[in-house]
Amino acid sequence: MNSTITNCPLPKGIYTLSGYDTSLLNDNNFPKVYFYGKYKYVGKIKNKNNKVVGCLTADLSAGEYRMIITAVYQCAEEPKDLPLKFNIYLNKKSSNTTEVRGNLTSELPFDDSLIVRFDVNFASWSLTGGWKPNSLVYVTNNACSKLKSILGNSWYSLTKAINSPTTNCPIPKGIYISSGYDTTLFNDNNFPKVYFYGKYKYVGKIKNKNKKVIGCLAAELSFVRPWELTL
DSSP: OOOSOSSSSOOSSOOOOSOOOGGGGGSSOSOSOOOOSOOEEEEEEEOTTSOEEEEEEEEOOEEEOEEEEEEEEEOTTSOTTOSEEEEEEEEEEETTEEEEEEEEEESSOBOSSSEEEEEEEEEEEOTTSSEEEEEEEEEESOHHHHHHHHHTHHHHHHHHHTTOSOSSSOBOSEEEEEEEEEGGGGGSSOSOSEEEOEEEEEEEEEEETTOOEEEEEEEEEEEEOTTOSOO
16 A cells, blocks of 8 residues: 555555455464354444544455346436447246346447446445445446456357357447346456455446446346355
8 A cells, every 4th residue: 555664653644555465464463263154344443532533344255256147137227218228137047047138229339439438336235234335436448348358258158149240349239139148157257256255236337438328237246155056
């Protein structure tokens, strides 16, 4: 976090993390033996008057995961007549296979020039119930090429499933129909390979160069251990 010193006290100021590998936290002086389980850490920092001056919460259950999609739909908070429409839903094909079905309608090409912002908001499921927003916010330009990079190999299986004429950017405008896309194929992606286990809500807003929303997709999903069937 770019501190100029490693001793106490740390001066007041704004410290920015450009990226800290959470595995480094294991090099500590915690007890070396403890009960296995899922824990929630709440650290409160108080002054001499016993007044809280800072508080940090962490879910300490993280690792390699498998992603399970439980719902997918067009954002309810946005107009239904946006240029990019996601008329899709989940279909339970069998006890262990769930498909994405429906159609994607695009009144303009999905490219890197017109669509320049891709806003992602990951909300986590609160322990007290309800969605807790902004567990992760990702904003980037070049929506098509960035999405292709993030989805990894699942980009190719997805574009094939909707009968796209190309797997490259841009994707031409048109109506794309999915007769059935296995949701487990989404796991073949370039997401971070380690993340906190839990239930999340994804909201992806696609904007034009004027920052106007032209498409919005929501999905509810769970990150579970590779051998688990559900959260």
